[in-house]
Amino acid sequence: MKQSFVFSGSGGQGIMSAGITLAHTAIDMGKHSTFLPEYGPEQRGGSAKCTVIISDGEIISPLPKKCDILVAMNEQAYSKFIDDVKAGGTVVVNSSRVKDTDRQDVKTISVPVDDVALELGNVKVANTVLIGVLIGATEIISREAVIASLGEKFKEKSPKIMELNVAALEKGIEFGSKA
Amino acid sequence: MPSYKRPSALLPMSTGYCPGCLHALATRLVADVVDELNQQKNAINVISVGCSALNLYSWSGDEIGAAHGRAPAVATGIKRCLPDRLVFTYQGDGDLAAIGLAEIMSAANRGENFTVIFANNQTYGMTGGQMAPTTLIGQKSTTTPFGRDAATTGYPLKMCELISVLEAPVFVARYALNSPKGVMDAKKGIKKAFELQLAGKGFTFIELLTNCPTNWGMSPLDTLDYMNTNTIPYFVPGVYKDKEGEK
Amino acid sequence: MEKRFMKGCEAIAEAAVRGGCRFFAGYPITPQNEIPEYLSKRLPEVGGAFVQGESEVASINMVYGAAATGTRALTSSSGPGISLKAEGISYLASAQLPAVIVNISRGGPGLGSIQPAQSDYLQATKALGHGGFRAMVFAPATLQEAVDLTYNAWEYAERDRGPVLILMDGCLGAIMEEVELPEMKELNYDNTEDWCLARVNGREDSHMITPILPELALEMLNKFKGMTYKMWEMADVKVEEYLLDDAEYVVVAYGIAARVAKEAINTLREQGHKVGMIRPITLYPFPKASLDNLDYEKVKAIIDIEMTIPAQMRDDIELQVKGRCPVHEYGRSGGILLDDDGVLEAIENIVKGGA
Numbered sequence: 001m002k003q004s005f006v007f008s009g010s011g012g013q014g015i016m017s018a019g020i021t022l023a024h025t026a027i028d029m030g031k032h033s034t035f036l037p038e039y040g041p042e043q044r045g046g047s048a049k050c051t052v053i054i055s056d057g058e059i060i061s062p063l064p065k066k067c068d069i070l071v072a073m074n075e076q077a078y079s080k081f082i083d084d085v086k087a088g089g090t091v092v093v094n095s096s097r098v099k100d101t102d103r104q105d106v107k108t109i110s111v112p113v114d115d116v117a118l119e120l121g122n123v124k125v126a127n128t129v130l131i132g133v134l135i136g137a138t139e140i141i142s143r144e145a146v147i148a149s150l151g152e153k154f155k156e157k158s159p160k161i162m163e164l165n166v167a168a169l170e171k172g173i174e175f176g177s178k179a
Numbered sequence: 180m181p182s183y184k185r186p187s188a189l190l191p192m193s194t195g196y197c198p199g200c201l202h203a204l205a206t207r208l209v210a211d212v213v214d215e216l217n218q219q220k221n222a223i224n225v226i227s228v229g230c231s232a233l234n235l236y237s238w239s240g241d242e243i244g245a246a247h248g249r250a251p252a253v254a255t256g257i258k259r260c261l262p263d264r265l266v267f268t269y270q271g272d273g274d275l276a277a278i279g280l281a282e283i284m285s286a287a288n289r290g291e292n293f294t295v296i297f298a299n300n301q302t303y304g305m306t307g308g309q310m311a312p313t314t315l316i317g318q319k320s321t322t323t324p325f326g327r328d329a330a331t332t333g334y335p336l337k338m339c340e341l342i343s344v345l346e347a348p349v350f351v352a353r354y355a356l357n358s359p360k361g362v363m364d365a366k367k368g369i370k371k372a373f374e375l376q377l378a379g380k381g382f383t384f385i386e387l388l389t390n391c392p393t394n395w396g397m398s399p400l401d402t403l404d405y406m407n408t409n410t411i412p413y414f415v416p417g418v419y420k421d422k423e424g425e426k
Numbered sequence: 427m428e429k430r431f432m433k434g435c436e437a438i439a440e441a442a443v444r445g446g447c448r449f450f451a452g453y454p455i456t457p458q459n460e461i462p463e464y465l466s467k468r469l470p471e472v473g474g475a476f477v478q479g480e481s482e483v484a485s486i487n488m489v490y491g492a493a494a495t496g497t498r499a500l501t502s503s504s505g506p507g508i509s510l511k512a513e514g515i516s517y518l519a520s521a522q523l524p525a526v527i528v529n530i531s532r533g534g535p536g537l538g539s540i541q542p543a544q545s546d547y548l549q550a551t552k553a554l555g556h557g558g559f560r561a562m563v564f565a566p567a568t569l570q571e572a573v574d575l576t577y578n579a580w581e582y583a584e585r586d587r588g589p590v591l592i593l594m595d596g597c598l599g600a601i602m603e604e605v606e607l608p609e610m611k612e613l614n615y616d617n618t619e620d621w622c623l624a625r626v627n628g629r630e631d632s633h634m635i636t637p638i639l640p641e642l643a644l645e646m647l648n649k650f651k652g653m654t655y656k657m658w659e660m661a662d663v664k665v666e667e668y669l670l671d672d673a674e675y676v677v678v679a680y681g682i683a684a685r686v687a688k689e690a691i692n693t694l695r696e697q698g699h700k701v702g703m704i705r706p707i708t709l710y711p712f713p714k715a716s717l718d719n720l721d722y723e724k725v726k727a728i729i730d731i732e733m734t735i736p737a738q739m740r741d742d743i744e745l746q747v748k749g750r751c752p753v754h755e756y757g758r759s760g761g762i763l764l765d766d767d768g769v770l771e772a773i774e775n776i777v778k779g780g781a
Binding site: 020023024027032033034035036037038059060061062063064065066 | 431541597600601602603604682685686688689690692763764765766767768
């Protein structure tokens with residue numbers, strides 16, 4: 001089993017952080033993973049994209065042309081990368097920002113990620129909502145492993161941050177499972 | 180009684196400098212001070228490109244040749260790894276004030292704990308007397324055959340003045356080697372700089388005004404007079420910064 | 427052995443420290459900034475020194491100074507910065523000082539693109555500086571290989587007393603993979619060899635390190651180095667030969683390109699096509715024998731795959747193929763990455779076209 005993910009959006013949306021969390025969690029679960037970021041030259045607000053591969057076996061090439069799962073956090077990202085999803089693949093769109101989805105041969109999961117995160121109290125947890133969606137919609141990583149991985153990531157922050165992220169994760173799982 | 184013996188920091192050989200060249204005297208002053216401070220085995224001489232490179236063969240202790248202008252960078256690498264050694268660069272004006280301007284200013288600004296000996300003879304001696312960044316206005320060189328013209332080449336760079344406005348350097352001074360007093364003062368200045376370095380105080384910079392009889396096209400004695408009338412009024416000798424002395 | 431999920435630049439920085447590196451000087455340039463950033467924190471922890479130079483030129487000369495003291499010294503940069511370091515690298519070669527240089531390469535020429543590319547093969551293998559010297563060039567394909575090669579790079583640099591280059595592209599610098607980190611090497615600096623300025627105060631002999639030599643001495647050095655390079659070809663070539671025994675088509679690729687090519691080769695093998703690969707790990711010394719010894723009764727074509735246009739390794743390949751079969755090339759450049767589909771299609775076109 002080998003799956004490739006592309007996370008895309010703009011700088012500051014937590015794209016890289018989401019990708020690293022996913023890859024890290026997969027490694028913790030005993031799988032192989034690679035994470036490859038692509039940045040624009042801007043420090044803030046430019047385009048951001050990363051590719052994560054998760055596999056039971058050794059990963060040879062980290063540069064797939066097409067991905068199994070695309071996460072698009074804004075319109076630009078959606079239109080730029082939608083053609084790179086394999087037929088039969090999955091697209092998770094941030095419906096707070098992406099209004100029109102047009103590919104019929106992929107499964108589209110629309111989640112108002114920004115709104116959900118804002119409701120929870122901080123737009124910064126949008127990327128954790130996303131991870132939750134991926135847990136709910138695919139079986140590649142487990143809820144427990146992500147929580148452990150987040151615990152490691154936020155171990156030096158206040159417990160409130162961890163609580164907020166767990167809530168975001170649960171909310172995402174809810175959306176993902178329904179899809 | 181003053182000693183006229185060869186300092187042990189120098190090998191028993193001729194320096195290779197032209198007759199009447201004050202580089203030889205500058206080298207000797209540095210060697211004398213190394214001897215007086217008993218640093219022959221502790222000193223590391225970072226030698227630059229140009230006539231100053233002739234020192235490679237006459238220096239008796241540890242030494243390393245650096246690329247043109249890069250001696251302060253090389254000295255930085257050495258001193259950071261061997262903080263207890265007495266490290267100094269010996270550089271000419273083309274090396275230090277043109278191609279190596281970034282390296283000297285940055286090393287000085289970082290406050291690297293080594294000493295720079297800067298021999299300023301207002302010419303590129305080894306390559307045949309081209310205009311240096313320190314060549315005086317009106318002074319002839321093989322690339323300013325009608326004399327240096329400020330309109331197209333700007334003005335001679337005053338390195339002591341430039342370095343003295345930086346925060347980090349602890350001792351910055353200029354001496355002219357064309358008089359016995361200048362020579363005695365220069366030796367004291369070099370000694371003070373080395374002592375400050377050995378005490379871990381920081382960056383020290385000694386500029387020595389020298390001559391180039393060959394490329395100036397003058398007899399050695401005439402160069403000394405020329406320095407009095409032309410060089411010294413522009414490159415005024417003196418202590419430009421003495422952080423410890425001010426305390 | 428300690429396993430960590432690490433970013434390429436940080437993995438080689440840590441491997442350098444564990445391999446004995448105690449001095450780093452460098453200047454910011456994308457995509458290698460994580461190396462100096464990591465080392466600015468890590469080196470002081472182990473008693474080493476970190477300096478952010480005022481330029482690449484200054485940084486390589488700081489490394490030259492540090493290397494002269496017997497300290498294991500490192501600098502890193504990317505294409506445009508390596509060009510600036512060329513002067514200092516040449517001086518390291520002439521003064522016979524060991525140092526390791528990392529190039530995390532990007533699209534070129536000129537300022538080029540900050541995105542990954544394999545555009546510096548010729549610079550790395552033919553002319554890393556003026557004067558006609560060579561440096562051993564390691565080109566890892568995975569982070570584990572990058573860690574292992576970096577960890578041992580100073581052993582080669584000190585054995586042969588000269589610069590060693592580690593050439594990676596921006597993908598490998600930025601990618602995160604799991605790596606096993608080796609133990610910290612225990613080095614005894616007090617017994618430093620007589621080629622360096624003494625580390626111990628009061629050493630009786632003095633030493634001159636010079637990048638300028640009298641003519642006869644310089645020619646002797648050049649002859650000696652010529653012999654050293656021949657020795658590398660006999661003893662130090664590192665290469666991966668993949669499924670060559672029955673291969674009718676042989677891909678030659680290094681670094682990230684080799685990983686993409688291997689994926690394509692596996693797919694083609696499943697379809698019954700006899701495709702294999704030669705992956706140089708040392709770009710210099712180049713694995714000449716691997717190419718020269720192919721069975722050209724069987725091999726129908728060689729395909730040079732590089733993330734640069736035009737292909738730069740091709741001349742080295744053709745010198746060994748000696749016209750015994752056609753040589754094709756495929757690449758992307760300017761910061762546009764190779765990808766699985768593109769490489770598969772390129773190889774497929776040649777294999778199925780029967781070229």
